[in-house]
Amino acid sequence: xxDQPEPSGGKPTPPESLEPSEQVRGRLLLDQRTxxxxxxxxxxxxxxxxxRFWILVGILGAIVAWGIYAWIYQIYWGMGVAGINRPVYWxxxxxxxxxxxxxxxxxxxxxxxxxxxxxxxxxxxTRGAEAMTSFALMMAGLYPLIHLGRVWKFYWMIPxxxxxxxxxxxxxxxxxxxxxxxxxxxxxxLYLYLALIPDMxxxxxxxxxxxxxxxxxxxxxWRGTQGExxxxxxxxxxxxxxxxxxxxSVHSIVSWDFAVTIQPRWHSTIFxxxxxxxxxxxxxxxxxxxxxxxxxTMRLQEFLRSEHFDALGKLVMxxxxxxxxxxxxxxxxxxxxxxxxxxxxxxxxxSGGLAPFFWLQMTANxxxxxxxxxxxxxxxxxxxxxxxxxxxxxxxxxxALIVFGNLERNYLPFNWGTxxxxxxxxxxxxxxxxxxxxxxxxxSRIVPYVPVWEIKEGRLRYSLRRIGRLLxxxxxxxx
Amino acid sequence: xxxxxxxxxxxRESTATADAIDALHETGVQDDQIVVMTGVPYPERAFGRHxxxxxxxxxxxxxxxxxxxxxxxxxxxxxxxxxxxxxGHPTVSFAPAAIITFVFTMMATIISTFLGVLWEMNFPExxxxxxxxxxxxGYLAVLVEFEAPxxxxxxxxxxxxxxxxxxxxxxxxx
Numbered sequence: 001x002x003d004q005p006e007p008s009g010g011k012p013t014p015p016e017s018l019e020p021s022e023q024v025r026g027r028l029l030l031d032q033r034t035x036x037x038x039x040x041x042x043x044x045x046x047x048x049x050x051x052r053f054w055i056l057v058g059i060l061g062a063i064v065a066w067g068i069y070a071w072i073y074q075i076y077w078g079m080g081v082a083g084i085n086r087p088v089y090w091x092x093x094x095x096x097x098x099x100x101x102x103x104x105x106x107x108x109x110x111x112x113x114x115x116x117x118x119x120x121x122x123x124x125x126t127r128g129a130e131a132m133t134s135f136a137l138m139m140a141g142l143y144p145l146i147h148l149g150r151v152w153k154f155y156w157m158i159p160x161x162x163x164x165x166x167x168x169x170x171x172x173x174x175x176x177x178x179x180x181x182x183x184x185x186x187x188x189x190l191y192l193y194l195a196l197i198p199d200m201x202x203x204x205x206x207x208x209x210x211x212x213x214x215x216x217x218x219x220x221x222w223r224g225t226q227g228e229x230x231x232x233x234x235x236x237x238x239x240x241x242x243x244x245x246x247x248x249s250v251h252s253i254v255s256w257d258f259a260v261t262i263q264p265r266w267h268s269t270i271f272x273x274x275x276x277x278x279x280x281x282x283x284x285x286x287x288x289x290x291x292x293x294x295x296x297t298m299r300l301q302e303f304l305r306s307e308h309f310d311a312l313g314k315l316v317m318x319x320x321x322x323x324x325x326x327x328x329x330x331x332x333x334x335x336x337x338x339x340x341x342x343x344x345x346x347x348x349x350x351s352g353g354l355a356p357f358f359w360l361q362m363t364a365n366x367x368x369x370x371x372x373x374x375x376x377x378x379x380x381x382x383x384x385x386x387x388x389x390x391x392x393x394x395x396x397x398x399x400a401l402i403v404f405g406n407l408e409r410n411y412l413p414f415n416w417g418t419x420x421x422x423x424x425x426x427x428x429x430x431x432x433x434x435x436x437x438x439x440x441x442x443x444s445r446i447v448p449y450v451p452v453w454e455i456k457e458g459r460l461r462y463s464l465r466r467i468g469r470l471l472x473x474x475x476x477x478x479x
Numbered sequence: 480x481x482x483x484x485x486x487x488x489x490x491r492e493s494t495a496t497a498d499a500i501d502a503l504h505e506t507g508v509q510d511d512q513i514v515v516m517t518g519v520p521y522p523e524r525a526f527g528r529h530x531x532x533x534x535x536x537x538x539x540x541x542x543x544x545x546x547x548x549x550x551x552x553x554x555x556x557x558x559x560x561x562x563x564x565x566x567g568h569p570t571v572s573f574a575p576a577a578i579i580t581f582v583f584t585m586m587a588t589i590i591s592t593f594l595g596v597l598w599e600m601n602f603p604e605x606x607x608x609x610x611x612x613x614x615x616x617g618y619l620a621v622l623v624e625f626e627a628p629x630x631x632x633x634x635x636x637x638x639x640x641x642x643x644x645x646x647x648x649x650x651x652x653x
Contacts, residue, residue, distance in 0.1 A: 035518060035617025159553055167561030170554050171568070171575045179579065183586040190593045202518065204653075205615040220597070221604035221653045224614050227531050228600050229520040234535055235596035242592065246585045253578065456519040456617070 035456060039202055042448045045298035049445055060438040067431020070424045071146060079149040081424045088407040088419035090147075095403040096429050097143035099282070099396050100136045100436075101181065101254050102275075106283030107133025107188055108247040109315075111195075112240040120461065120475065121311045123454040124303040127447070128294060129287050130192040135439045136283075137185040139432040144178065146428055173257045180253040184246050191239045194232065197222050198453040214446070251279045258402070264341045265334060265406045274326040281319040281365075282395035288312050289388035292381040294444060303450045306379040313378030316391070320369035327365075345409045353418070354405050357397050364394025484627045486634060488642030489611055489618040496619045497526045499640035503623060506632050512624040516614045535595045542591020543584055550583030551576075607650035622648060 033041075074081050084091040110129035114122035145151045157178055159168050168175050201222035204215035222228060255275035258266040268274075288309065295304040334342050349358040368387040377383045404419040443449075465474040490496040500513060510529050523530045554576035562570060597603070611620040621642070625633050637645050 035615070039615065159557065165561065167557060167563070169563055170558065170579050171572060176575070176578045176582070179582045179586070183582050183589070186586065187589040190589060194593065194596070198518075201653075202615045205612045216605070216653065219653070220600075220602040221606075221608065222602075223608060223610050223653065224516045224518055226515050226517070226521070226523075226526070226528065229517070230523055230531060231533060231535065231596050231599045233520060234533055235592055238535070238539055238592045239589070242585060242588050246582075246589070249578075249581065249585075253582075453519060460519055460521070 038455060039206060039452060041302060042300075042450045042452050043203060043206055045300065046445050046448065053441075053445070056441060057438065060434045060441070063434035064431050064438060067427050067429075067434065070427035071431070074146075074149075074424050074428070075151060081422060083419055083421045083425055085417070085419075087410055087415045087417050088404045090407060091404050091419055092400065092421045092425050092429055093143050093147045095396070095400040096432065097140050097147070098254055098275075098399045098403065100140035100143070100432065101251060102279035102282045102395065102399070103286050103392075104133045104136035104140065104184070104188070104283065105247060105251060105276070105279035106287040107131070107192075108243050109280055109284065110287065111191065112243045112247070115236065115240045116244075119311075120458050121308055123458045124300075124450050125287070125291060125308055125312070126195070126454065127192070127451045128291060128449060130188060130195070131440060131443050131447075132283075132287055132290060133188040134185065134192055135436050135443070136286075137181060137188060138439070139436050141181055141185060142432060144174075173253070173260055176253045177257055180246075180250045184250045187239070187243050187246050191236075191243060193218075194235060194239065195451060195454075196447065197232070198224065198229075199448045199451060202452055203448060248276060251275045263406060263410060264339065265345055266402075268330055268334075270326060270330045270333075274323075274330055277319060277322040277326050278395060278398065281316065281323045282392055284312065284316045284319055285368075285388040285391035285395075288316060289385050289392070290440070292385040292388070294449060295381065298444060298449060300450060303455065309381065309384055310375060310378050313372050313384060316388070317369055317372035317378075320365065320372070320391070324366060324369065341409055341411055345406060348409065349401065349405060354401060354408075357401055357405070361394050361397040361401060364390045364397065368394075483624055484630045484633075485609070485622065485624050485648055486630070486637060486645060487609060487611060487620060487622045487648035488637040488645040489613050489620045490640070490642055491618060492641065493521060493525060493619060495641040496621060499621060499636055499642060500526050500528065502636045502640065503633065506629060506636060508623060508625050508629070508633065514609075514622040516610065516620040516622070518615050518617055533599060535592070535599055538595030538598070539588060539592050542595070543588040545591070546584040546587020547580060549587065550580035553583065554579035605653065608653050609648040610651045610653060611644070611648070612651075613644070618643075 082091065082093070084093075107129040110122055111126045115126070145154055148154060156166065157168050157175065170176075197219060200215045200219035201224065204212060204219045207215060252272035252275065255271040259268055259271040261267060291304055291309070291312070295301060331346075335346060348354050368391050371377050371383070371387055377387070408418055409416050461475050462473050463476070464471045466472075488499075490499065496515065500515070503513060504510065504527075513528070515526055515528070555571050558570050564570070609622050611618070614620050621637070623633055623637070634645060
């Protein structure tokens with residue numbers, strides 16, 4: 001801490017003004033917390049699993065079991081039990097697939113982009129964001145299998161010499177999709193695990209029994225030597241750079257599933273950036289919602305503080321503005337073109353049968369941007385949770401409108417139709433939502449939710465410096 | 480050559496640790512005979528030691544090149560081996576080939592980064608190693624290897640610079 005007084009123009013500085021505010025102290029975790037206390041503060045909530053936790057796990061497990069039953073039912077009876085039919089061949093399954101891929105985008109945004117930008121507020125939330133990415137991609141990855149119907153034929157998409165003389169058609173966007181999502185899942189999971197190794201060693205040193213065995217296995221023999229830290233840092237930096245183009249490409253490729261067709265309202269050059277910004281918007285909002293819930297249930301108020309929600313809220317707001325801009329850019333060109341089928345689709349959305357969904361989408365995506373302009377709302381966990389959930393309702397509705405809303409009309413008027421999801425589709429979709437929450441809940445009790453070594457590194461970076469009558473935090477360039 | 484000895488000490492503070500390491504260097508202890516273990520990543524030169532040269536960037540580049548070649552093979556070569564002629568379509572076209580090649584290049588880059596860093600760190604290594612659990616609690620551990628006659632001088636250096644729990648280290652199962 002620098003205590004060199006600055007010239008004060010002859011006017012003495014009141015000594016009490018040199019005391020850093022509670023907010024500053026809290027932000028820097030400077031308030032006399034030892035490393036051991038930080039370790040314990042992160043580990044303790046992992047070990048406390050009361051009856052409410054197990055009730056939640058039981059309910060989620062039951063929903064997952066019901067969804068698996070529905071999926072088996074669909075496999076047995078065929079895709080006819082789903083609501084998809086001519087001309088709506090892609091229904092809620094594909095809409096939910098797009099939604100989950102979108103949710104996965106927050107992890108990389110928070111972890112890789114903010115790591116490269118050296119934004120320190122990322123530190124306590126990176127692991128939660130990375131885990132969200134991996135679990136959301138696992139859920140997304142189920143949908144191509146579910147939608148395939150004959151799931152046992154999946155291996156036909158794997159390129160290997162075989163006696164059928166069949167080879168995957170790499171000109172098909174569905175093949176691009178599969179390899180892109182698989183790449184992103186591998187990348188985000190390895191990225192999550194790599195940053196986890198030092199904290200696994202920390203947990204190993206503080207536990208016994210089955211947890212010790214698990215953490216020991218996952219720590220791989222980590223000791224924290226300078227060489228290990230140096231190599232880990234270098235690897236994380238490379239990962240941060242490499243994962244960003246992957247993250248951009250994944251949702252672009254998902255959007256090209258739609259845009260390369262000549263289906264009205266899909267055949268658009270703006271679809272890729274529109275999908276990416278929508279993904280970032282919904283992903284960041286989902287992360288904000290999860291952080292609010294985890295903060296309360298795991299009592300991590302000391303680590304997940306108002307300035308984190310403030311910064312995250314600002315990011316959500318900017319992404320929301322981007323979404324509005326891209327939505328309007330796509331809409332105005334289609335509306336001005338006045339193509340008869342597109343005009344019919346726009347009328348159907350704005351004042352026809354799809355109007356409730358359209359107005360829900362607009363309200364749920366636009367209103368939060370206005371509210372998030374206010375710091376008081378951004379830093380209020382309850383408000384932020386409500387807005388984040390609203391945004392995700394809006395984004396899910398948007399995905400649904402894009403997928404089956406636009407398929408109901410096409411260039412062949414005799415081939416127009418409507419879509420109603422069945423109990424099977426609803427059950428399978430509920431399975432993935434419950435599965436995501438279940439995986440995340442279990443993860444938060446097995447793995448240190450807050451990246452302890454990153455917190456400690458952040459603490460090392462900061463000191464207080466006197467400027468005028470203020471003590472302000474200053475960051476050292478140590479990364 | 481005389482028998483080698485080892486001492487492990489833990490420090491509370493990084494400057495004292497760096498001073499102790501400087502003094503050890505002056506005594507004749509080589510840099511590769513000193514291991515510093517911390518629970519926090521300190522800057523590379525914080526303890527006045529040589530920064531290790533890493534092969535990781537080369538491993539990553541090699542992986543990326545391998546991914547590029549594999550992607551090109553899948554996107555450009557295999558469509559000729561397993562022809563699927565569709566009226567008006569070329570057997571291989573630029574845009575899909577670019578996408579497939581890009582994705583496989585990135586996949587190989589990611590996997591080679593992960594495997595490369597594990598290989599560089601010699602992980603996984605579950606055997607017994609010299610370690611002190613106080614490292615997790617914020618202490619800095621210094622493990623020194625030296626020729627037996629230097630033991631008293633090394634111990635004195637560690638003590639005078641604030642080293643605690645100075646002892647002959649025991650291998651621990653990690």
